[in-house]
Amino acid sequence: xxxxxxxxxxxxxxxxxxxxxxxxxxxxxxxxxxxxxxxxxxxxxxxxxxxxxxxxxxxxxxxxxxxxxxxxxxxxxxxxxxxxxxxxxxxxxxxxxxxxxxxxxxxxxxxxxxxxxxxxxxxxxxxxxxxxxxxxxxxxxxxxxxxxxxxxxxxxxxxxxxxxxxxxxxxxxxxxxxxxxxxxxxxxxxxxxxxxxxxxxxxxxxxxxxxxxxxxxxxxxxxxxxxxxxxxxxxxxxxxxxxxxxxxxxxxxxxxxxxxxxxxxxxxxxxxxxxxxxxxxxxxxxxxxxxxxxxxxxxxxxxxxxxxxxxxxxxxxxxxxxxxxxxxxxxxxxxxxxxxxxxxxxxxxxxxxxxxxxxxxxxxxxxxxxxxxxxxxxxxxx
Numbered sequence: 306x307x308x309x310x311x312x313x314x315x316x317x318x319x320x321x322x323x324x325x326x327x328x329x330x331x332x333x334x335x336x337x338x339x340x341x342x343x344x345x346x347x348x349x350x351x352x353x354x355x356x357x358x359x360x361x362x363x364x365x366x367x368x369x370x371x372x373x374x375x376x377x378x379x380x381x382x383x384x385x386x387x388x389x390x391x392x393x394x395x396x397x398x399x400x401x402x403x404x405x406x407x408x409x410x411x412x413x414x415x416x417x418x419x420x421x422x423x424x425x426x427x428x429x430x431x432x433x434x435x436x437x438x439x440x441x442x443x444x445x446x447x448x449x450x451x452x453x454x455x456x457x458x459x460x461x462x463x464x465x466x467x468x469x470x471x472x473x474x475x476x477x478x479x480x481x482x483x484x485x486x487x488x489x490x491x492x493x494x495x496x497x498x499x500x501x502x503x504x505x506x507x508x509x510x511x512x513x514x515x516x517x518x519x520x521x522x523x524x525x526x527x528x529x530x531x532x533x534x535x536x537x538x539x540x541x542x543x544x545x546x547x548x549x550x551x552x553x554x555x556x557x558x559x560x561x562x563x564x565x566x567x568x569x570x571x572x573x574x575x576x577x578x579x580x581x582x583x584x585x586x587x588x589x590x591x592x593x594x595x596x597x598x599x600x601x602x603x604x605x606x607x608x609x610x611x612x613x614x615x616x617x618x619x620x621x622x623x624x625x626x627x628x629x630x631x632x633x634x635x636x637x638x639x640x641x642x643x644x645x646x647x648x649x650x651x652x653x654x655x656x657x658x659x660x661x662x663x664x665x666x667x668x669x670x671x672x673x674x675x676x677x678x679x680x681x682x683x684x685x686x687x
Contacts (some may be wrong), residue, residue, distance in 0.1 A: 314353065321350045324386070330390060332416045345378030352379070369504070372469040373668075380430065380630065380667030392418060430630050430669030435470075437478045438662045438675040443597065443648060445655055446685040449618045451598055453561035454515040454682060457562060460488040460517065461678040461682060463604075463623030464661035466528065468499030470668040473508045479662055480511045482677050489558060491517040494623045495526025495547070495604030497569060502540050513544040519556045522547045522565060526604040526624060527572035528665070534576070549602060551586045555594075564594055566617070567602040582608055584615035589618055606644035606658045609651040620656045621680070622666075627660035630671040646673075 325346040347659045352375045355368065357524045399408035450457075460483045467476060483491055497512075498505055517523045525534055525545045538548050547554065549567025556565055566587040573580045584601055588594065599617045603609070605620040613620075627646035628634030639643045642659075649656050660676050 317353060318350065321346055324382075327387075328382075328385065328389065330394060332419060345382055348375040348378040349382060351375060358646075367654070369469040369500070372686070376470070376667040377427070377431075380384055380669040381423055381427045383630070383633075383667070384426040384430075384671075385419060387426075388422040389415065389419045397600075426671055430667075430671040433670040433674060434664045434668045435475075437475060438482070438677040440482065440679060440682070441676040442679045443657060444621065444681050444683060445648065445657065446683050447655060448685045449598065449620060449653070450682055450684045451561055451563075452521070452684050453559040454598055455561055457558055457563075457682040457686050458486070458488040458519075459492070459600075459621070459680040459682070460486055460491045461494060461621055461623075461657075461659055461680060462491065462496040462497075463659040463678070464496040464526070464626060464665065465493070465661055466496055466499050466661075466663040466665045467508050468503050471508075471663045473511065475663065476508055477511045478658070479677060480514050484514070486679055488517050488679065490519045490556070491515050491521045492565075492602055492621060493521070493523040493525050494602050494621055495624060496528040496665070497523065497541075498527070498532050498537060499528050499665070506540065509540070509544070512541075512546060515546070519558065520547055521545065522549055522554070522567065522602065523602055524549050524567035524602045525570055525573075527570050530570060530572045534573075546576050549587070551580075551583050551595050553587055553589055555597070563598040563600065564588070565600050565602070567659045568608060568612075570604045582611070584608065584612040584617065588615050588617065595667075606641060606656060609644050609654065609656050613651045613654040617654055619649070619682070620654060622656065623659045623661060625658055625660075626665065627658075627673040629664060629673055630669045634672040 312528055325343060329342055333339055349630060356372055383452035392411060396408045397409040399411060461484065462479060464469060498509060523541055529537055540550050549571050553564050554560050568582040568584055568587045571582055587601065588599065601612045601617040601620045603612060603620050603622050605624045608619055625637050625641050625645055628637035643649045644656050644658050646658050646660050657680060659678050660673050662675055662677055664675060
């Protein structure tokens with residue numbers, strides 16, 4: 306009962322009822338159609354109660370099936386309102402300007418257009434999300450890069466979200482694409498899983514096949530903490546992946562050392578009073594590493610200011626999904642600017658933010674694409 310009796314659920318319930326009432330009023334007068342339209346709203350309403358308020362590390366198959374249905378409902382309703390509201394505003398504008406006949410015509414066509422556009426967007430978004438990531442090659446020119454590290458090639462896998470909608474075949478495809486690039490280094494920048502080892506071990510097993518000359522390294526994202534971080538850290542290590550927890554390693558390329566560091570995600574604060582993301586701690590003693598080129602893996606790009614103060618030259622992040630699908634692409638850009646997606650700068654430090662290799666929640670991509678990223682570092686003066 307405590308899942309129901311909290312302020313968030315009351316507010317969320319009010320929002321769902323208001324949204325349903327508006328949609329039902331605008332789209333149909335038929336009772337049976339109104340009942341059918343209520344089903345996706347109910348599914349979305351149950352998400353925070355069944356999924357977010359539960360123990361995701363111990364969720365079962367039934368919960369996963371429910372998640373798929375609920376998240377698809379969430380995506381479809383997003384597109385439904387994205388089509389319905391502009392059509393309603395167009396009708397209102399025509400009516401206020403005295404063109405009542407034209408406004409009535411828009412009202413007549415609003416329900417079929419809304420359904421058609423939202424279903425079309427859902428289909429396109431689902432196809433783009435589930436077909437697998439596209440390769441995105443990014444050249445980063447840095448004045449601080451030593452010449453010996455010129456053309457250092459790093460494959461980034463981020464926000465894979467193995468779980469209800471991302472399974473073994475998708476992971477195997479990502480692994481094959483990554484290995485085919487024959488990069489110097491592979492980094493996994495958080496949110497790799499969305500569920501327990503019991504449910505997902507079979508689907509993440511292929512990560513053991515990732516190969517790179519200098520190794521495979523991983524940091525945790527917020528969803529990894531929600532899924533039981535301690536157990537997953539042990540599992541990732543068993544797969545041969547090196548996990549960086551506010552720590553660093555020194556790697557050698559073309560006879561020259563450089564630093565690869567990784568920080569905890571801010572979500573750790575919900576699970577520990579002592580732990581927090583700490584770029585300075587991850588870097589270690591600056592005096593002993595001042596001559597090194599320093600790369601930081603930080604799931605959340607909002608850590609860029611701290612990372613720049615700690616003396617890193619490049620931060621590699623994920624988390625934002627570039628908004629994943631419209632209109633959240635625009636909203637996320639406002640929230641996370643300037644480190645929303647792609648390449649940006651924080652003072653002298655460069656920041657790259659992946660749009661994500663998988664998808665979270667609704668398995669949809671519209672206005673963005675899942676990406677497997679190949680970062681190539683170059684000395685600007687070379």
